[in-house]
Amino acid sequence: xxxxxxxxxxxAADEVEWRVLRFGRGIETxxxxxxxxxxxxxxxxxxxxxxxxxxxxxxxxxxxxxxxxDQAIARLLDRDDxxxxxxxxxxxxxxxxxxxxxxxxxxxxxxxxxxxxxNRFLAEDFPNPGILDDFQxxxxxxxxxxxxxxxxxxxxxxxxxxxxxxxxxxxxxxxxGNIGKVPSAEPLFAGWFAQILAEIEPSLxxxxxxxxxxxxxxxxxxxLLKEAELVLAYGGNESLAAIRSRVxxxxxxxxxxxxxxxxxxxxxxxxxxxxTTAAHQAAYDVVRYDQQGCYSPHVFxxxxxxxxxxxxxxxxxxxxxxxxxxxxxxxxxxxxEAGDVAAWRHQAELKVLxxxxxxxxxxxxxxxxVAYVEGDDDFAPSGLNRTIKIVAVDSLADxxxxxxxxxxxxxxxxxxxxxxxxxxxxxxxxxxxxTRISALGxxxxxxxxxxxxxxxxxxxxxxxxEIEHSxxxxxxxxxxxxx
Amino acid sequence: xDFQDKVVLVTGASRxxxxxxxxxxxxxxxxxxxxxxxxxxAAEAVxxxxxxxxxxxxxxxxxxxxxxxxxxxxxxxxxxxGKIDVLVNNAFRPYVFDPENRKMFWELDWADYQTQIEGxxxxxxGLCKAVLPSMKMRTQGAIINIASDLVARPxxxxxxxxxxxxxxxxxxxxxxxxxxxxxxxxxCVAPGIVYPTDATRDTKEEIKDMLIASTPMxxxxxPEDVTGPVLFLASDWSRFMTGQTLYVDGGxxxx
Numbered sequence: 001x002x003x004x005x006x007x008x009x010x011x012a013a014d015e016v017e018w019r020v021l022r023f024g025r026g027i028e029t030x031x032x033x034x035x036x037x038x039x040x041x042x043x044x045x046x047x048x049x050x051x052x053x054x055x056x057x058x059x060x061x062x063x064x065x066x067x068x069x070d071q072a073i074a075r076l077l078d079r080d081d082x083x084x085x086x087x088x089x090x091x092x093x094x095x096x097x098x099x100x101x102x103x104x105x106x107x108x109x110x111x112x113x114x115x116x117x118x119n120r121f122l123a124e125d126f127p128n129p130g131i132l133d134d135f136q137x138x139x140x141x142x143x144x145x146x147x148x149x150x151x152x153x154x155x156x157x158x159x160x161x162x163x164x165x166x167x168x169x170x171x172x173x174x175x176x177g178n179i180g181k182v183p184s185a186e187p188l189f190a191g192w193f194a195q196i197l198a199e200i201e202p203s204l205x206x207x208x209x210x211x212x213x214x215x216x217x218x219x220x221x222x223x224l225l226k227e228a229e230l231v232l233a234y235g236g237n238e239s240l241a242a243i244r245s246r247v248x249x250x251x252x253x254x255x256x257x258x259x260x261x262x263x264x265x266x267x268x269x270x271x272x273x274x275x276t277t278a279a280h281q282a283a284y285d286v287v288r289y290d291q292q293g294c295y296s297p298h299v300f301x302x303x304x305x306x307x308x309x310x311x312x313x314x315x316x317x318x319x320x321x322x323x324x325x326x327x328x329x330x331x332x333x334x335x336x337e338a339g340d341v342a343a344w345r346h347q348a349e350l351k352v353l354x355x356x357x358x359x360x361x362x363x364x365x366x367x368x369x370v371a372y373v374e375g376d377d378d379f380a381p382s383g384l385n386r387t388i389k390i391v392a393v394d395s396l397a398d399x400x401x402x403x404x405x406x407x408x409x410x411x412x413x414x415x416x417x418x419x420x421x422x423x424x425x426x427x428x429x430x431x432x433x434x435t436r437i438s439a440l441g442x443x444x445x446x447x448x449x450x451x452x453x454x455x456x457x458x459x460x461x462x463x464x465x466e467i468e469h470s471x472x473x474x475x476x477x478x479x480x481x482x483x
Numbered sequence: 484x485d486f487q488d489k490v491v492l493v494t495g496a497s498r499x500x501x502x503x504x505x506x507x508x509x510x511x512x513x514x515x516x517x518x519x520x521x522x523x524x525a526a527e528a529v530x531x532x533x534x535x536x537x538x539x540x541x542x543x544x545x546x547x548x549x550x551x552x553x554x555x556x557x558x559x560x561x562x563x564x565g566k567i568d569v570l571v572n573n574a575f576r577p578y579v580f581d582p583e584n585r586k587m588f589w590e591l592d593w594a595d596y597q598t599q600i601e602g603x604x605x606x607x608x609g610l611c612k613a614v615l616p617s618m619k620m621r622t623q624g625a626i627i628n629i630a631s632d633l634v635a636r637p638x639x640x641x642x643x644x645x646x647x648x649x650x651x652x653x654x655x656x657x658x659x660x661x662x663x664x665x666x667x668x669x670x671c672v673a674p675g676i677v678y679p680t681d682a683t684r685d686t687k688e689e690i691k692d693m694l695i696a697s698t699p700m701x702x703x704x705x706p707e708d709v710t711g712p713v714l715f716l717a718s719d720w721s722r723f724m725t726g727q728t729l730y731v732d733g734g735x736x737x738x
Contacts, residue, residue: 312665315619316664316665319665320664361621
């Protein structure tokens with residue numbers, strides 16, 4: 001089976017060079033053709049997107065754009081829609097994730113981009129979203145209007161299905177011309193979304209493009225970066241630094257690096273009834289997309305003193321992971337990924353040798369592992385792919401100071417604790433760099449309007465043009481109706 | 484069914500149903516701990532048979548109604564075999580099954596009930612608790628308690644014995660709920676009368692004929708008949724069954 005990735009307005013398929021990426025899952029195989037553009041083609045594409053963005057997208061009201069996106073999302077939520085069917089059929093083959101997990105994950109995720117949720121996005125960043133459509137009064141006096149960039153370049157990473165929608169939709173809401181570069185690990189979804197948008201509103205067909213190049217292809221990357229007004233990039237710090245070195249100095253650059261998220265379970269959540277629920281939710285956070293998200297947990301801090309001990313919580317969690325393995329089996333790992341898991345286990349096993357109170361659960365050949373540790377163990381990333389560490393602590397209040405050295409890497413914390421403790425912990429965690437606190441079981445499903453890494457999804461993309469009060473006042477004197 | 488690398492502890496395994504269960508596990512490659520109370524020679528013979536059948540086996544003497552002896556039994560098994568995957572609580576307090584001369588209700592004292600209830604539950608309670616740390620550590624394990632079909636159909640009302648076995652089934656269901664989240668399963672096997680065993684050696688032909696007449700399969704269970712369901716409940720084939728009671732009586736009881 002062959003599928004073509006990307007979305008290239010103005011370029012005929014036969015003018016473009018296509019390269020084939022091969023994917024397989026069990027007996028299913030899929031060949032994806034990805035476009036390899038010449039410098040000239042990249043420049044032509046950027047010119048077309050810039051021009052169409054100025055003339056079409058920027059003339060639409062935000063409400064109209066919200067409606068168009070809402071219709072596109074409605075199509076992807078409709079399980080009979082051909083694109084949705086294609087997503088359900090092909091994404092498991094491309095990413096290796098379990099089909100059911102993808103189906104449920106997509107629905108939950110897409111629901112955060114419907115009209116009411118998009119309006120929430122806007123309201124989160126703009127006290128008056130009308131500022132995207134026209135000059136609006138601002139608090140300091142005068143008026144201002146927000147403009148999105150002519151060319152917003154997205155460099156996406158990872159294989160969590162649908163993830164590019166976050167920034168692509170953000171770009172559309174601020175009326176930017178968007179060019180997104182898809183990762184080789186999941187090159188399809190963004191292109192489908194672009195095609196749906198173009199089908200729904202043909203006048204926007206040229207306002208965005210989806211391209212590909214092999215990660216690290218500097219020539220291709222430079223060809224696009226020089227066209228950009230603003231660059232959004234995702235990935236590891238090394239590749240982000242490399243991209244930054246190639247972004248022209250006058251171009252704004254926003255980087256979203258790898259993050260570590262974790263969970264905290266208060267003794268109040270460890271009574272006999274609630275502990276199994278907490279273990280179920282914690283396991284779900286681990287299982288969803290095999291910890292590939294920035295919001296996926298790597299460690300759970302579990303407080304002593306509840307009816308259920310951290311050690312028994314660990315066992316509940318282990319059994320939940322075993323159960324989830326039957327419901328949502330882990331995807332087949334690459335050799336490198338399997339190596340990371342083995343290295344993580346090896347490290348944990350070494351610690352068990354020196355500290356017999358530590359434990360490691362799950363078979364070495366199995367699809368999950370839980371390490372149980374006591375004392376001040378290092379706060380470190382897991383081996384990914386369903387490897388998780390449980391750290392028993394006397395008090396959750398001690399955790400924040402322990403993780404403070406990792407400020408640049410912290411993101412989501414899933415917390416099960418009573419209200420006063422939740423606020424107390426949140427305050428401490430915020431100080432050391434945590435930007436999102438969710439319920440256990442919700443770590444991998446940020447709510448609509450979430451401030452990614454504590455930043456503004458939309459506000460960070462725009463520039464304000466202010467008409468100061470003086471200009472407004474003086475202009476009166478030039479009016480034909482001046483008295 | 485493959486029990487290679489699995490460790491099974493069977494209580495009361497020097498004779499009768501327990502010995503048959505031990506042999507059956509060994510035949511599928513398991514390492515079997517043959518617990519017994521008194522008859523060392525018999526237990527050693529069962530262990531030898533187990534080894535001949537292809538499994539590992541060792542006899543372990545212990546009075547499973549005694550807490551200290553349970554602790555040293557489980558400690559000994561763990562020391563010998565490293566873990567316990569399956570516990571079969573088969574031992575029970577001696578009871579005379581004599582339909583003609585059984586005690587009628589008004590002849591029974593509370594002490595008679597007490598004896599049987601303790602016989603069925605003290606050992607099971609103690610052993611379940613003792614094997615739990617080892618099973619929890621690996622979040623897997625199967626416990627199988629041997630009950631009786633008399634609970635569902637008291638063909639002959641052995642009040643004290645059957646009440647104790649009914650308590651055992653209730654005990655098992657509660658434990659199944661508690662241990663499910665740890666991946667540990669608890670089930671019962673409830674045989675009808677099994678012949679020949681030491682407990683049924685003196686059962687009269689007339690009684691057996693009466694039972695055979697009402698049994699769809701038209702015979703009485705042998706110890707080997709009981710082993711299949713026990714192995715099944717110990718195996719991954721029953722991985723999603725817990726808190727259940729399987730009746731092994733040729734269809735006398737249908738639930």
